[in-house]
Amino acid sequence: MKITVDEEKCCGAGQCVLIAPEVFDQRDDDGIVVLLEAEPAAEHQDVVRESASVCPAAAIHLDEKA
Amino acid sequence: MNTPQHVLVVGASAAGLSTAEALRRKGFDGRLTLVGAESELPYDRPPLSKQVLSGAWDTTRAQLRPKEALDALAAEFVLGDPAVELDADGRRVRTASGLRVTADAIVIATGLKARELPDQAGMSGVHVIRTVGDAVRLRSALLKTERVVVVGDGVLGAETASTARSMGLEVCLVGPQPAPMTEQLGPLVADHLADLHRRHGVCLHSGVLLEGLVSRDGAVTGVRLSDGEDLPADVVVAAVGGLPATDWLADSGLRLDDGIVCDEHCRAAEGVWAVGDVARWHHQGLGRLLRLENRTNASEQALAVAADILGENRPYLPVPYFWTDQFDVKLQAYGLPSADSQAQIVEGDPGESRFVVRHNGPRGPMGVLGWKMPRQARLHRASIVDQYTRPPEPATP
């Protein structure tokens, strides 16, 4: 799985960080998402899918085939 | 309940689409149908009053998912065909085109309709902003004018005023509260917001009601306020809230009272769920019915409903959350403010325009607001979680 985030769409909601803190963080100054693991380990992939679905800005894209 | 064979979702926007996605993610491989009134592919509303109105994004950028992701859902989309009737016992829906769909589980995600001003019917120059079409029409009207009056000082009105002002228009924001969004933010932060708008040149008319629209030859020319003042305008935006889209459910037998009334699992009846802006469910942590009109709830509640359909049987106990972007400020609001809570600065400095405020109620902290501090606000959210997720202690007899 490969994650890409669209920083311009991200509204800094931080929902992804609440769900998958191992994979996402936020910048200190403006709250925009920071990707910690672009290719998350197998055990984190479920929560990453949940983050992508819950992200209120539809800013997280997953490539499941990568 | 057994796992259903066919799930029908009515309303194909944030809440409806998220429910469908969550069902698939959780392994549901039965038939999935989404019926939506709008003909566009599912799109997101928050950008409408921000990037779409300002012109920073074209409308396709507001789409919730690319076409391939929708195809991958293996769902049947029936778009541009609103549901007009529900038979809750028979779990059957009829659409405007005459289509009849029967399912084992029905999820209602029909959201809100924008409320209009009483005298706006048939008058040109008066706009609401709920759909992508509304946003595009308002944008093209704003590009041709210099003066706009925004009626309504909730989040949508305040945000629209900020976007219009940033486009260079003369903007007046009119509303009954002492400062915009006082109800959602509490007085301390709302005063800050009022300052922000004033500093950017928005003329605020707070604490006044709208007496009526003023028009000539069917075109709006301004508004009349309860304090007797007339404000001229070529464009008026009515941001006076929304009404749950439940008119089509009048004969369904479901309980309708400011939304679809649901239990703690968001169930409206056996085999029928409601989700998103239209759902008024029993929040067990608060011990009362609650209906939220925000984007985060749409997808969080969708997760809860999908889980309940598949038999996970957990009550939905969210910490309410919304954000808004106005001028250069990102506001994050966790929890619900209450009239009797005290505001306490827990991080940053209002003097430097970056801070986090906590609202402490009689039972403990109930809300956290971040002003240009999204990350820090999220960290403080932890201090209020208990208030929402711990069911209230039963009253001692």
Ligand SMILES: Cc1cc2nc3c(=O)[nH]c(=O)nc-3n(C[C@H](O)[C@H](O)[C@H](O)COP(=O)(O)OP(=O)(O)OC[C@H]3O[C@@H](n4cnc5c(N)ncnc54)[C@H](O)[C@@H]3O)c2cc1C
């Ligand atoms: C301009 C704007 C800006 C916003 N900004 C923010 C923000 O910054 N932060 C935030 O947290 N929230 C924001 N919101 C709120 C957020 O967009 C909503 O909470 C969210 O859209 C709710 O999703 P929903 O799917 O429940 O309802 P909706 O988005 O209203 O979708 C309901 C869908 O159901 C369809 N429908 C209605 N009746 C029928 C029928 N009979 N049959 C079939 N389909 C039907 C509708 O056409 C619509 O497509 C904003 C809303 C607007 C309008």
Ligand code: SF4
């Ligand atoms: S959930 Fe989405 S909008 Fe929020 S911080 Fe993460 S990527 Fe950004």
